[in-house]
Amino acid sequence: MSGMREFLRGFGIVFLAGAGVVGGFLFFPAHLFSGFLNSVGPAIIGLGGGETVPKEKTPAELIAEARERSSKIKGLYMTADVANDPGAGATRLRKNIIRIAEETEVNGIVIDVKEVCGVDYDEKRTRELLAELKQKNIWSIARITVFKDASQVAAHPDWYLARNAPHVVGGECVRKRHLAAKPAGTPAPAVGAALWQDRRGGYWMDPASLDVRNYILDISKRMIDVGFDELQFDYIRFPSDGDVENAMYPVWDSNTPRHEVLKSFFAFLHDNLKQYKPEIMLSVDLFGYVAAQREDLTIGQRLDDIGHLFDYVSFMVYPSHYYSGFSYAADPANNLPAVHYSVAEARMHPDVVVGRSLIAARDYLNVINNPQTIDANDRRSFARLRGAEVASSSSSNYATADVATSAGDSARNQPSIAGARIRPWLEDFFHEDDKAAGRPYGAEKVRMQIDAAEAAEDAGWLLWNAANLYSEGALKKE
Template identity: 60%
Template sequence: MKYFFYPIAIAALIFLIVIGVLVYVREKGSDTISGSSIPLVSVGEKAPEKTPEERIAEAKERSSHIKGLYMTADVANDQGAGATRLRDKIIQLAETTEINGIVIDVKEVCGPDYSPENLKKLIDELHQKNIWAIARIAVFKDASQIEVHPEWYLTRKAQIPVEDWCARKKYLQAKNPAGEKPSVYFWRDTKGGYWLDPASDGARHYIAELGKKMIDLGFDELQFDYIRFPSDGDTQNAIYPVWDKKTPRHEILKSFFEFLNASLKSHKPEIIMSADLFGYVATQREDLGIGQRLQDIGNYFDYTSFMVYPSHYYSGLVLPADPQDALPAVNLTAHEARAHPDTVVYRSLLAARNFLDGKTRMPDSRAERGTKIATSTQNIASTTSFAIASSTPVSGAKLRPWLEDFFHEQDKAAKRPYGAEKVRLQIDAAQKAEPHGWMLWNAANVYTEEALRKE
């Protein structure tokens, strides 16, 4: 019997020696085993929680190389066969190619459009597969609150006939409990869209609260679109309930950016925020009449996402010479812009990056710049150039552009780059300008897989 106890005694002795070593190491002030980065955590003891600073740093690092695809609210939430097939295909692309992020509509221009249960399930699946989840929120173009909060909206003196962009999604409109209908004529844009007053405190809090709900559902990033004043329609007849039309539009938006940043970052310090901007905003200092200025965006958003779709440069692209990078002037018509998608993407992003870094100064006026962005494509850009500026950065925001994966049949018929060639030209140009990722847009959620690198 005495031999039976020898193994037990030896095991007990080894156990006591190990415990003694661990205690000694702890008393010496070390929190790791010598020669290892493994922390000493007792059995049953939880690993220490990360500090807010650590979580912020981790989120910034993870978000800095996102290559994403757009997903509509219907595809994200509908459990039918068609939506499921498209949803699964997008996720499969994220598992097998360089794609590592998905931008999901949670609020379009007709209003918030999501099922909390279905959306949470999708977010959990994305996180299990290490896919970055981004919530896209259309901000000031919104039809959902007209019955319950008409005081937030642009109105007009007399009604005019316009189409109803949200006719098939009336169910997204909040209903007045008393059944009362607004006694005002709402101002509508050319597509029949309703617009919130960017200066309205009620409208601002409405957007911020929706953002907090998306944070609580688990999104890694919030992306804000239509974060501007309206651009289409008889804007001169729009009556704003709050904005006095004297305060510059860009000042109104800047105050909103500051409010939104403070509201959401206080709710979750590590949440990443991004803003979608017109592609033309990347190349000029003026606000284009919609309040968006490059110098106002960057201090309140982690990423700026210019929609540098070559097909959307309706007035072409006219840029002065770039002395910083020894690049010649650019003077492309709308047709030529679509024929040179890489030039449009690269030069637009490079102009924005150099300005934000303080390397070049955007001309102060359209006259100095040598072109009227919205109306002219004259060959006069070569007579001016971006001025070299001081090295003081204007903003530290990173650029992560939207690229187009659509209109391929039109481009093919016009003998322009199309399909995988067109998409890849844009991707490579975006990466060359700034290696912080990009996103592809296709409203039908069908993407050109051949353009994506396999992983």
């Protein structure tokens, strides 16, 4: 403090010759005063009621700002190839997606940075793209596939599920072998027939492996450093397709429930990434079925374990993906009737599929995040929430009424009370098939899903099209 007094005393002597007195107050010429402020920086917050030097935002302020900015993201998916390829075709698709975001209600873009074939991004081009998105106030989300990853098979075969029966499936990463990590030192032995593969030939890492967890954490931190606003985790589960009974895990012991393994991984990601950058937003992709069947589906995903560890949950409520049918019990609290659809009928009613799934998930998240808000004497809420079914149905009693948009005020715009909010993936694909079958398609189908999602919880939505082509007619102009 004495040093500062000496400095200020010297400052007064040096500049006194250039000062003026007006009305009894001492003033310095602007060029002298600004030079002084530039030299001392933030050491002096304000002098004599003048302008203050801007102070840095606190972590709490940054978190609140990120939550506010991310609260109603309406996004489009962009593949890694389109995001990184400088060629004319990719550039045209990339610019078109950005143009849509500038001209419509869309305000976010989900970009693949790690897919099932491995990490796939060019850092220089990605930084340039993110700078452009930031300048245009477009929210950027890095999509990271987690446990389905073929890139480390040669370098780290011990990270992967093995199999106890000979079986080889054609791989799905033939075109992207350049993403595979090379083994260090002595080449690893051939592992093709030794590792377990799913129906599409994909390889899966052990969710219980600490090496795997650190590998995912390292990639996630790199994406934060590159400049993404949010990280979204997909394939964050145990495998579901293929002869899973023949899969052998190098670390996980089958005595520990799968959901406990994933719950510990969710906490691992949350704690490490929020410490690394408190304001980074975290989201997770879940099967649409999980919105209804909240118990473990053998893949380890449970809503109970997610509510306080992620900022957003993106259910993939694609109406075309309910291959075993779509069924929900009556929901008197929200004035909704029972609904029982075959797979074909589910595609006839995309709004019902999206609306009923998200309403049930929203209400259940409210219960697990805030149990004190539920009347202890009113168990109907739990019974209703546990009564949802998504299973194969032999019944011919299929609902045909449009119940998503006529649900009444009680089911509309009721956000989850705390914890994770719902921002679903909606389908913008299979339009030709739907058109041929006389089902809603194109912009009509997409808008029906959007309206149902916004009626259930107005926290945004994401559109998926693997070809990077979107039904712009479904989007509101801005």
